[in-house]
Amino acid sequence: MAEMLYEGKAKKVFATADPNEVVIYYKDDATALNGAKHGTIVDKGIMNNTITSFFFELLGKNGIEHHFIKKLSDREQLCKKVKIIPVEVVCRNIAAGSLAKKMGVEEGYVLHRPLVEFYYKSDALDDPMISPDYGVAFGFATDEQIAKIRDMALKINAVLKDFLAERKVRLIDFKTEYGVDSEGNVILADEITPDTARLWDWDTNEKLDKDRFRRDMGGVEEAYHEIIRRLTGEGK
Numbered sequence: 326m327a328e329m330l331y332e333g334k335a336k337k338v339f340a341t342a343d344p345n346e347v348v349i350y351y352k353d354d355a356t357a358l359n360g361a362k363h364g365t366i367v368d369k370g371i372m373n374n375t376i377t378s379f380f381f382e383l384l385g386k387n388g389i390e391h392h393f394i395k396k397l398s399d400r401e402q403l404c405k406k407v408k409i410i411p412v413e414v415v416c417r418n419i420a421a422g423s424l425a426k427k428m429g430v431e432e433g434y435v436l437h438r439p440l441v442e443f444y445y446k447s448d449a450l451d452d453p454m455i456s457p458d459y460g461v462a463f464g465f466a467t468d469e470q471i472a473k474i475r476d477m478a479l480k481i482n483a484v485l486k487d488f489l490a491e492r493k494v495r496l497i498d499f500k501t502e503y504g505v506d507s508e509g510n511v512i513l514a515d516e517i518t519p520d521t522a523r524l525w526d527w528d529t530n531e532k533l534d535k536d537r538f539r540r541d542m543g544g545v546e547e548a549y550h551e552i553i554r555r556l557t558g559e560g561k
């Protein structure tokens with residue numbers, strides 16, 4: 326049995342024979358409200374592995390450096406090992422969720438330009454919002470790394486937004502994480518899935534993402550399946 330290096334809310338990370346590579350295993354566990362709400366989304370691990378593998382391949386073709394090497398099985402992918410920078414980067418096109426609440430606008434308010442936000446990745450502190458300067462002041466990253474992360478988030482947004490629009494999906498917002506690889510490069514890591522992005526049907530604004538679980542709307546599995554269908558034309 327390979328050594329488990331880390332277990333998070335949605336994934337497990339295992340060592341491999343190569344010190345620069347890890348296997349990431351996608352679980353069905355779903356949490357919301359920073360872990361206060363627990364549940365399971367049937368086959369979420371399988372669906373999210375498919376979706377994030379698809380997005381990372383697309384981003385790679387568009388010049389974004391990332392940790393994904395290849396999909397190994399239904400729930401596993403081989404990735405470059407990185408040291409995660411403890412900053413969650415949220416990029417938004419349309420106000421929803423915490424932003425709509427904070428700014429007192431309706432969900433669906435179209436931002437005048439994409440907004441990039443930084444949060445400190447800490448369950449104990451509930452992922453507080455920080456400014457980019459915090460990353461440097463607390464020694465998580467250099468100024469250059471923070472600038473690169475911001476640029477990457479905006480480029481990822483542009484690629485995904487255009488691609489999804491062709492498939493009748495509106496990219497409302499999404500969260501990304503970045504890591505430093507063995508050569509010192511900052512690369513995209515973690516996942517991009519309906520767990521970590523808001524995806525709305527283009528015509529109806531129907532939610533096709535984890536908000537269906539967070540808000541007890543039902544139809545969660547169907548929404549994830551629909552995203553796969555739109556991306557690949559396949560069911561699961």
Ligand code: TMP
Nearest residue numbers: 421422423424498499500520521522523
């Ligand atoms: P928010 O509106 O709750 O701040 O979420 C913005 C986006 O970031 C949304 O697509 C969900 C995603 N997100 C995560 O992936 N993990 C988190 O811990 C949080 C707070 C948000």
